[in-house]
Amino acid sequence: MFDIDYAKTPVTDFYGVNCFTEVEMGKYLSDPIIRQLKEVQRGQRELTSELADFVASAMKQWALTRGATHFCHWFQPLTGLTAEKHDSFISPTKGGKVLLEFSGRELIKGEGDASSFPNGGLRATFEARGYTAWDTSSPAFIKDINGVKTLYIPTAFFSYNGEALDKKVPLLRSNQALEKQTLRVLKALGNTKAKRIIVNIGPEQEYFLVDKQFYDQRPDLRLTGRTVMGNLAAKGQELNDHYYGTIGDRVTVFMSELNFELWKLGISSKTQHKEAAPNQFEIAVVYDAANLSTDHNQLLMDVLQMVALRHGMVALLHEKPFLGVNGSGKHDNWSLSTDDGTNLLSPGSNVEDNLQFLIFLTAFIKAMDEYAPLIRCGAATAGNDHRLGSAEAPPAIISIYLGEQLSTILDTISRDGSCTKSDRQYLQMGMTMLPQLPKDLTDRNRTSPIAFTGNKFEYRMVGSSQSMAGPNIYINTAVAQVLEEVAKRLESAEDIEVECHNIITEFYQEHKRIIFNGNGYSKEWKDEAKQRGLPEFKDTVSALPQMLSEKSLELFENQKVFTKGEITSRLEIYLQTYSKQINIEASIMVEMCRKYVIPAVSEYVGKLSDAIAKQELIGLDTTSQKRNVVIVQNALNLTIEATEYLHVCVAKALSYHDQVLTQAQIYRDEVVPQMQTLRIHVDLAETYTEKQYWPFPSYDDLLFRL
Known part of the structure; x- marks a missing residue:
């Protein structure tokens, strides 16, 4: 839960306390330095190492007073998510001691393993170097996760040769x-x-x-x-x-x-x-x-x-x-x-x-x-x-x-x-x-x-x-x-x-x-x-x-x-992302059917059949129950058949791993329709299966239980 002090404090008193805003800068930097930084943000002057050192020192002091022990360059690779690389403020000294340091060089630029992020063929996998560069227009902030506080520095992410590997660089360009x-x-x-x-x-x-x-x-x-x-x-x-x-x-x-x-x-x-x-x-x-x-x-x-x-x-x-x-x-x-x-x-x-x-x-x-x-x-x-x-x-x-x-x-x-x-x-x-x-x-x-x-x-x-x-x-x-x-x-x-x-x-x-x-x-x-x-x-x-x-x-x-290379790489990455997403969805659907749905419905059909046999022994009419068994058994048979065919469709799509567009088209034209077909049979089976036998929470549980 949030700190009770915030619940009792007017919003105006704590708004932005975890953000290195101009107000917070004013507590650690002189007015001339702040003016110079604003000029950098407006593109009116270059960011010098001297200015970066001033800002880094102030940012470190502010972060330490807020309880931060680490800093990270926070960027937005082409995964669609955010990424971060953490470093502590400590720097070892002689005698087994440490200093708390954070320089302008560390503020301005960081280095990560760019080969591990999607690049769409812009670079070979053995070319690992990627850079993060401080985005002066977006304030640094402190992220507090259950009391663990880290200084986050918004950055751009680009390759050794200067190609954009993220979403921020082209946004700033546009x-x-x-x-x-x-x-x-x-x-x-x-x-x-x-x-x-x-x-x-x-x-x-x-x-x-x-x-x-x-x-x-x-x-x-x-x-x-x-x-x-x-x-x-x-x-x-x-x-x-x-x-x-x-x-x-x-x-x-x-x-x-x-x-x-x-x-x-x-x-x-x-x-x-x-x-x-x-x-x-x-x-x-x-x-x-x-x-x-x-x-x-x-x-x-x-x-x-x-x-x-x-x-x-x-x-x-x-x-x-x-x-x-x-x-x-x-x-x-x-x-x-x-x-x-x-x-x-x-x-x-x-x-x-x-x-x-x-x-x-x-x-x-x-x-x-x-x-x-x-x-x-x-x-x-x-x-x-x-x-x-x-x-x-x-x-x-x-x-x-x-x-x-x-x-x-x-x-x-x-x-x-x-x-x-x-x-x-x-x-x-x-x-x-x-x-x-x-x-x-x-x-x-x-x-x-x-x-x-x-x-x-x-x-x-x-x-x-x-x-x-x-x-x-x-x-x-x-x-x-x-x-x-x-x-x-x-x-x-x-x-x-x-x-x-x-x-x-x-x-x-x-x-x-x-x-x-x-x-x-x-x-x-x-x-x-x-x-x-x-x-x-x-x-x-x-x-x-x-x-x-x-x-x-x-x-x-x-x-x-x-550049043509940058947009070509993005097309490849986005198509691959589409294919990977559909592949995961189809694969988990096959797994859920094989491991959970089919065994559960089979057990339920067996239970119904046993009950019908017992009732017939004592002369009871089981016509309606037999009809239900036929419906569920038919849905089960169709589920089994559709599950196996979906597996075949996924295997076909995977075989085109070296043809990005063709693979995406197969996922769209064959895998997605087969998923829809399989879903019809599974959802029908759920309708006729007792809740205690169905292996997953229903839509009723998910949408009406808060």
Whole structure:
């Protein structure tokens, strides 16, 4: 449980105590040193060894006062998880004594065995060297695990030759690319005050909680994070009584400790509530810069699971832990702002601000349409394949919801061909001034992959277990590419306002096919989307190769986000990850059937048969019981047959280990359908088998026992 002192102390008194914030730095560093570090963070000066030594000394003193004995470089390899290498502060001296040391060299750079992490062929396995480099834009923090405290230093991870081996490096590159092009556009529009651009994101994290005693009895949950078999309980989510419902006592106490732990780390958890499915919940944090918010979300998922265990529960982050009820996503709320706090996606009250708003709005529309296949890749995982387009998450077709009011404004502007200035010195663009638009000028469309919600775009496709880095790398890079085109046109324009009108009109007219304000779940929309020429990549295996299309490669190389080698390696890693995930799921399904389900159901059939024989000896009618035996025996026979065939399918897929794409296609086309077939037979057998004979906790146990 959390320290009782925190329970009695106002949040304002302990918020961020485990984070090396500017306030904490001020206790150990002089103002000039802090100013220099801020300049490094803004890219205005190089990080010198002298400055690093000052910061390292202060960081060590702070960590020691908090009780830390070790430090680690914390990074995000392409496993989708986080990784860390721990070192103690001690340094041996003569006479068997030790000193507590931590230098700028140790702060700035670390070294790990990069060959043990996925690299997608970027390097040979005997080339082991990989480096971690301090990310000055993300504060160090102390992780407290049952009183054991360690200083964590957020870092980037790259190879000996400088290739990115993680998700942070390309995210920082994409932020830099987007900042560069956005500043060019603003300068061309006459805004010379903005010096920095911040990509803001706000993730909404969904998750399930299950009792640990039931979790421990489910090999599928323990090894894959989801149930590969399980019959629906009599009650699911059909009454809609879970969404925003009363939070039970046990979960309330858990959430309280979760908030305390997050607040101590400086993570601004703000909103929490029940979600649509039983035992499903959501936590959302306040918006922050993309890199920091990504780090915080990775840390949030870790803390979430750690705190749940303290309360005898397990937090499930898989996109679809339970068949038949809603899965979990992670909405990515994306916006752009300047260093003076101006939101570039917020409509203004004057002509200049609205012109700026429309430029960035239509640039985003074009970017999402031009690079829709790549944006789809941002949500492509094996787990997310269970959600997208299943009436619980957006379809796999990229579209944008603007709302009728904003769509009407753009339609009107783009139809008016007049570029003549009026006496009031602004263009007659159908609507010369946007009406005073409220912040919530649109309703929320939960069926849209990308929805404009007043001053930001909500990318709703991201899976609950995913890092926020990948989706935002693709969005940032695509928008940067389009803004580069805008900048070039404005910089060479004779009349900026006329060219702005031309850009807004062209971008909207040429890419409005992506705008859809209706029901994304309807069959009619899929038909209409096809007529519009919108691409649909229904699954991960068909989506991921789009990363290597000629258009994608040109985009990444032009914006200096990925080299061809780096993006090629990622494609290989992501396809391998898909295959490995399906392989584990199929293998545990075979094991559960062979070792548990088939013996249990066989025993139950034998028990029924014995009971029938005894009753017939005394002349009782056993017709209905015989019918049940026939049903269960048939389900058992089909289970045995389907289990063996699934094993054959997995063996076939494994034989293609040297053909990454082909192997993934076999898992998708043969293994996954056979798993679905086997599940039908197993779930039917569960329906007719007495609970005392069934070897695993049921959906009723897992979803309604907290």
